[in-house]
Amino acid sequence: MTSTVPGRRNPDEPGEAEAPQSGPTPRTSPGATPRTPPGTTPGTEDPAPAPSGPGPAPGTDPGPGPGDGPNDGAPAQPAHAGDPFDRDVLPAPKGASRALLGSLLAPHRRRVAVAVVLLLLQQAAVQAGPLLVAFALDAALPALREEHDYGPLIAVGIGYLVCSVASGWLQHAFVIAAARINQRALKELRERIYRQAQALSVDFHDRYTSGRLISRATTDVEALRELLDEGLQELLAVLLSVVYILITLLWLDPGLGAAALLSFVPLGLLVADFRRRSLRVYRGRSTAIAQVIVKFAETVNGIRPVQSFRRERANDARFAELNGRHLKVNGDSILEMARYVVLSRAVANTTLAALVLWGAYRVASGGLALGVLAAAALYLRRLYDPIDRLGMFLNSYQSAAASLEKIAGLLAQRPSVPEPARPKALPPRRAGLPGREVVFEGVNFAYRTGGEVLPRFALTLPAGQTVAVVGATGAGKSTLAKLVARFYDPTTGRVLLDGTDLRDLETAELRRGVVMVTQEAFLFSGTVAENIAIGRPEAGREEIEQAAKAIGAHEFIAALPDGYDTDVRKRGGRISAGQRQLVSFARALLADPSVLILDEATSSLDIPGERAVQHAMDTVLRGRTAVVVAHRLSTVEIADRVLVMADGRIVEDGPPAELIAGTGRFAALHSAWRESLA
Numbered sequence: 266m267t268s269t270v271p272g273r274r275n276p277d278e279p280g281e282a283e284a285p286q287s288g289p290t291p292r293t294s295p296g297a298t299p300r301t302p303p304g305t306t307p308g309t310e311d312p313a314p315a316p317s318g319p320g321p322a323p324g325t326d327p328g329p330g331p332g333d334g335p336n337d338g339a340p341a342q343p344a345h346a347g348d349p350f351d352r353d354v355l356p357a358p359k360g361a362s363r364a365l366l367g368s369l370l371a372p373h374r375r376r377v378a379v380a381v382v383l384l385l386l387q388q389a390a391v392q393a394g395p396l397l398v399a400f401a402l403d404a405a406l407p408a409l410r411e412e413h414d415y416g417p418l419i420a421v422g423i424g425y426l427v428c429s430v431a432s433g434w435l436q437h438a439f440v441i442a443a444a445r446i447n448q449r450a451l452k453e454l455r456e457r458i459y460r461q462a463q464a465l466s467v468d469f470h471d472r473y474t475s476g477r478l479i480s481r482a483t484t485d486v487e488a489l490r491e492l493l494d495e496g497l498q499e500l501l502a503v504l505l506s507v508v509y510i511l512i513t514l515l516w517l518d519p520g521l522g523a524a525a526l527l528s529f530v531p532l533g534l535l536v537a538d539f540r541r542r543s544l545r546v547y548r549g550r551s552t553a554i555a556q557v558i559v560k561f562a563e564t565v566n567g568i569r570p571v572q573s574f575r576r577e578r579a580n581d582a583r584f585a586e587l588n589g590r591h592l593k594v595n596g597d598s599i600l601e602m603a604r605y606v607v608l609s610r611a612v613a614n615t616t617l618a619a620l621v622l623w624g625a626y627r628v629a630s631g632g633l634a635l636g637v638l639a640a641a642a643l644y645l646r647r648l649y650d651p652i653d654r655l656g657m658f659l660n661s662y663q664s665a666a667a668s669l670e671k672i673a674g675l676l677a678q679r680p681s682v683p684e685p686a687r688p689k690a691l692p693p694r695r696a697g698l699p700g701r702e703v704v705f706e707g708v709n710f711a712y713r714t715g716g717e718v719l720p721r722f723a724l725t726l727p728a729g730q731t732v733a734v735v736g737a738t739g740a741g742k743s744t745l746a747k748l749v750a751r752f753y754d755p756t757t758g759r760v761l762l763d764g765t766d767l768r769d770l771e772t773a774e775l776r777r778g779v780v781m782v783t784q785e786a787f788l789f790s791g792t793v794a795e796n797i798a799i800g801r802p803e804a805g806r807e808e809i810e811q812a813a814k815a816i817g818a819h820e821f822i823a824a825l826p827d828g829y830d831t832d833v834r835k836r837g838g839r840i841s842a843g844q845r846q847l848v849s850f851a852r853a854l855l856a857d858p859s860v861l862i863l864d865e866a867t868s869s870l871d872i873p874g875e876r877a878v879q880h881a882m883d884t885v886l887r888g889r890t891a892v893v894v895a896h897r898l899s900t901v902e903i904a905d906r907v908l909v910m911a912d913g914r915i916v917e918d919g920p921p922a923e924l925i926a927g928t929g930r931f932a933a934l935h936s937a938w939r940e941s942l943a
């Protein structure tokens with residue numbers, strides 16, 4: 266008979282008696298290194314206290330969650346009250362993992378039913394083998410010997426052949442059906458994680474490192490794949506075969522059947538003990554692997570300071586230590602597996618030997634047919650054969666369950682800056698008035714991870730005004746700017762755009778009105794033209810070039826190897842920091858928002874570069890309301906108004922010339938800057 270259970274060896278094949286697993290399932294060797302646990306995530310170095318709105322996300326809703334109000338994503342929890350972001354598992358409603366798995370499989374209900382029926386039939390075909398052997402020994406051979414009747418023996422042969430062919434075909438069909446279900450479910454899961462990563466607000470990403478997100482979409486999905494592709498099929502097949510075999514044994518001979526059933530008591534205890542012990546080792550191993558990955562990632566990400574400060578040897582030593590710890594704990598997990606395999610085999614072989622001896626004694630005394638004993642011996646082998654693989658399955662199950670829990674926790678997060686339930690439209694722009702008015706109304710703000718950053722304040726930025734925000738590092742300039750862009754919602758109070766609360770604007774409407782150009786001047790993979798067109802995807806090549814020309818970026822873009830069609834990633838090295846900024850200005854100019862927020866790059870540019878950026882800034886700010894977080898005092902000169910911030914408060918506010926002429930902080934800062942230039 267051919268291999269009987271997907272991914273496992275056929276016990277009836279020659280050499281089955283002693284050989285440990287050598288079938289196609291790579292995880293079945295007793296000494297094999299158990300699979301790397303998922304969720305051993307780099308980047309857990311991002312501690313942050315209060316939870317982001319735990320509550321089911323739309324589409325993944327596994328249970329009741331908080332309501333729909335604007336701050337529902339931010340339940341009032343005391344900061345530092347045991348931050349779930351310190352751990353890999355984010356809070357999720359009870360049963361979220363099961364609900365997630367259910368929601369992934371639900372669209373494939375019919376396929377799942379077909380796969381289960383295929384497996385039931387396949388197992389029936391497989392388990393018929395020993396029964397046919399019993400029939401051959403007890404009925405077909407005597408008929409041949411005593412009555413020269415070949416019929417029963419031929420029937421057995423044909424039956425065996427039919428069962429073999431059927432089981433092979435059914436297994437093939439089952440593997441294909443299961444793979445289709447699994448691959449689609451995993452594709453959907455990866456897409457859900459990606460959509461969720463894009464949907465969650467900036468404050469989530471502040472705390473949940475990108476490394477962890479990547480780990481969810483790769484290692485954790487992979488853990489689930491292993492469980493679905495191999496573990497679950499195997500477990501189903503094992504459970505089915507155990508049920509079939511025990512029923513058949515009880516039917517063949519109640520005594521032998523009951524004894525086989527009893528032998529599951531010590532085996533069950535052994536499995537429980539293995540689970541307990543392996544879980545402990547397994548947790549340690551996952552921590553050790555995470556430490557190795559974190560060290561590796563930290564070194565590679567900081568390769569410049571590592572080389573500048575000659576950290577290589579110190580890093581080597583630390584890495585060797587962490588790697589050694591991983592080696593030790595990995596060894597422990599292999600020893601646990603070996604211990605389980607040895608003990609379970611000892612129990613299984615002892616039981617088998619005892620039952621065969623007892624059966625032989627009964628055959629000798631005429632109490633049992635020889636064929637029944639032969640069939641029982643074959644069935645017993647099949648019964649105990651998968652027990653050591655069960656340990657492997659438990660390992661895979663535990664890691665997949667942990668991964669699923671982490672993914673469910675991630676998917677249960679809600680954006681802390683949610684879409685409005687009843688969105689409002691912005692009023693039409695007032696004719697002749699550039700930009701839109703921005704009003705902070707009784708706003709105060711605290712990041713979830715700390716205390717108040719902006720104490721309660723009120724501020725009006727009239728339409729068309731260019732406002733430069735200056736102040737010492739950490740004064741709250743960027744925070745103020747991010748509130749206008751609605752990367753965060755104020756803790757109390759409102760930010761209004763032409764009288765409309767930002768919370769009432771749909772994201773698309775908001776982004777048409779407000780655009781923030783951040784310090785990084787991020788370029789996406791693709792061509793320079795595509796990067797500029799992100800501002801307005803429907804823009805044609807001519808408009809793109811016009812924007813670049815207005816900004817003063819056309820010359821350098823035209824000089825690139827493929828001009829506007831140069832791939833910025835492949836030749837990213839050719840684009841300097843200043844040029845990157847020009848591209849991002851062109852992008853903003855094309856988007857043409859009513860309000861533009863510009864978080865000026867802190868990195869210093871060379872003088873021509875700075876001049877080019879200054880000129881571009883002039884162009885991009887004109888004709889709209891603009892907030893510039895100014896790190897260079899030269900920028901302030903193009904502003905209509907300067908806000909000086911200190912400790913989250915606006916301490917000075919006025920036109921630059923007026924402030925410079927005064928005796929306040931800005932006047933002092935400005936004269937110091939002038940002197941430095943001189």
Ligand SMILES: Nc1ncnc2c1ncn2[C@@H]1O[C@H](COP(=O)(O)OP(=O)(O)OP(=O)(O)O)[C@@H](O)[C@H]1O
Nearest residue numbers: 471712714715718737738739740741742743744745
């Ligand atoms: N994501 C964050 N989570 C928690 N605290 C933050 C976060 N971002 C900034 N802060 C804190 O808020 C305060 C104001 O920071 P902000 O970035 O607004 O200052 P800034 O004036 O723009 O500084 P810089 O000129 O250095 O960019 C600082 O104390 C900072 O530590």
